[in-house]
Amino acid sequence: MAVLPIRIMGDPVLHSPASPVEAISDEIRELVADMFETMDAAPGVGLAAPQVGVPLRIFTYSYPDDDGNPWRGVIINPALWMRPAEPGEPDPDEESEGCLSFPGERFPLRRSEEVLVTGIGLDGEPVRIQVDGWRARIMQHEFDHLDGVLYVDRLGDGDWKTVQKIVRKRGWGRPGEAWTPGIDDLEA
Template sequence: MAVRAIRITGDPCSTPRRPVVEIDQEIRELVADLYETMDRAPGVGLAAPQVGVGLRIFTFGWTDEDDRLWRGVAINPELWISPPPPGEPDIDEEEGCLSFPGERFGLRRAERAILRATNLEGEKYEIEASGWLARIFQHEYDHLDGVLYTDRLEYRDQKVVQKITRKLGWGKPGGKWMPGVDDLDA
């Protein structure tokens, strides 16, 4: 296992990715690295495109309010969501992204989601999620379609994102940071 550098907004981490054809040793090592990198960052999810790998894979790890650990890998996922509630996001709807480290913005997401995917053993599974787990699935799934959460923000927050991006010199290919080495308040 190894910690991998996480691509920052502007790097080609935000282009759609291809499906996994076979779960081989290379995929197993990638998944182990995704977990290691996600945990070191620390984050609650990490998609392969965020570490520069063009495949439809993401990992997730989150403990809910009942102390139940939700940890897994989604290979070639499909996601169904309920309509997001109308209105402005509440303070408890803020999220961040390891590809836009150190910042958090409010974003309305669907309250419910159904994730269908394949695990590392090649078995298909389904999870019906609500709340933060549904949010995590939506966020990571977006990465697989080339969408960062900052792309979904309201106009007012988009202007702030643009200002931060310019100030920090992001928005160009090659931007990345290394969890456990770089201090970016991810």
């Protein structure tokens, strides 16, 4: 297993829809193992294959269940169903997100409170996850990556202008920009 470089906003792989996985091969299994290693090293609660430069519809996640036990998994070729988000402005204390591909920043974003995600696991068996709250936010965030959408792309005008200033200041927004957890001094 290896910790992979995480692409930063502006890299084309982050802004294009990912392709479906055609077959679960040893190469896919190795990629998923590396994604878990990278996600844990970052540290993060989710990681999509495009974030490590691989344009495939795969994401990993890791968070505690209702009893505090770790719940980790991978979803390949996911589909997402969600309830519409409540109208209104997001609460900055309760609805802020960060992203490993826009490290070091958090912005409030309204998301659906409940989602259903289906797909397949590494064993080829169907996966079905129905979650709410913070876990639903994770699923929506990672699914967005597979469609070439970063959470900052969904922000309102004021926060979007702040994002653009950060991008210019840090020299991001170019192909090939990346950071490696454990090596580079960046955090999500």
